[in-house]
Amino acid sequence: MTLKEKEKSWKEISIAAVCWKPSTEFLTGDWKTYKPVRDPAKCTRCLLCVIFCPDGAIHWKADRNDIEFDYNYCKGCGVCANECPVKAIEMKLE
């Protein structure tokens, strides 16, 4: 899990392990082994993957009428590939 700042000493951080950064600053995408890759030709834009993604890492881009994977947070769980009704998502080894 990458935090984009230099690791601090115990004297510099909040006590009680209070988070000094919002959770979005912690890039959990580096946990994944398999990465979802979509075939745009097969995808019907049904958006089930957007709903099912447990990390909210698939975004609906209305202006482009398309979806977008956010690999900074995608943990590679494969739920999207499993739920896709037209099998447009394939999990590929990173």
Place this chain on the structure above:
Amino acid sequence: MKSVEQKVLALNGDEAVAYAVKQCDVDVVAAYPITPQTIIVERFSEYVANGEVETAFVCTESEHSALTACLAASLTGARAFTASASAGLALMHEMLFVTSGCRAPVVMAIANRALSAPINIHGDQSDTMAQRDSGWIQIYAENAQEVYDSVIQAFRIAEHPEVLLPAMVCLDGFQLSHSVENVNVLPDDVVKKFVGVRQFPKVLTHEGKLAPLRLDPHNPMTLGPLAFPNYYFEFKRQQEEAMKKALEVIRQVHNEYAEISGRSYGDGLLDPYHLEDAEIATVCLGSTAGTVKAVVDELRSEGVKAGLLRIRAFRPLPVEGIRKALENVKAVAVMDRSMSFGGHGGAVFHEVRHALYDSDKRPFIVNYIYGLGGRDTSPMQIRAIYKDLQEIVQKGHVETPIKYVGLRE
């Protein structure tokens, strides 16, 4: 400063705790009954039922839940109290670490009791000794008066912004919890003023704001979340620093309280008795010190230079104070009212011996395990310990480093 006028009440140790808590303006008490602590929350529930306090009293289904409720209340900024003993404290084990890790200044009274098996409801210090590494401050009281005084001090110590650690006040089961003594109590307004209102240090939150450390919808924050190997260690180091600060704060709070009440216990950390010129000395915690002091008086009248060091604060341990207090003594007997199975002596022995290692003079030091499961320890047995010490000094060596007091061999 002249101490304030006080009432004398006939209270047992448990009642002394409840009375002190009543005066400390506590917001939440969550508890589960267990002997010999039961009287504490029983009395307190009467105060709640009679409308004498405005405390929210939460009856929980277990001690694990009781401490969890206190932790949650404390994190919102409330002053929280609970009490337990023996198996109850053992069931809290997980939450003890969560409470200290979240830096929640919960105060808990422990009526020290043996652990099963076999089942035994009587007094020894196995329960709190087993929790000595849980990050809680531990103060051991000698009598019901000190129990009362220590509970009041504990809130101030735990809530000090540079400490912010939970604190246990330990009283020997039955010897203190159920024995009635004359207890001087301060007026309500004096205690309320002494304890004051909780202060909150500011912490940097995920919104980039400096906010008081408490759960507040206007300043959202996350406490004690997941910390990976790259950060967990740093938070533990902070807790150790808070313990170091607590050494000074315990002393300060004790001295300030002494001015108001006219009562003091050594420097608040260690309570020496006839130790200045002592040649032989014992070290103990809790109510046993009362018996030892009577024996020391007898020995002194017979011309024996005997002394006692009572450890009041076991966590944080005043290592330097112990070394200075004992290094000029020729032989020391450390009394442990719990066992560290396979550990070559009890916990107090380990730590006192550790404190003396850095001294050039390093006196002889031996261990006496005593009083397990509520077994009485008589003045005769204490005299025998001092006699052993005299022999060690005479012979110039230790034959048996660990002995059991009053055990049938």
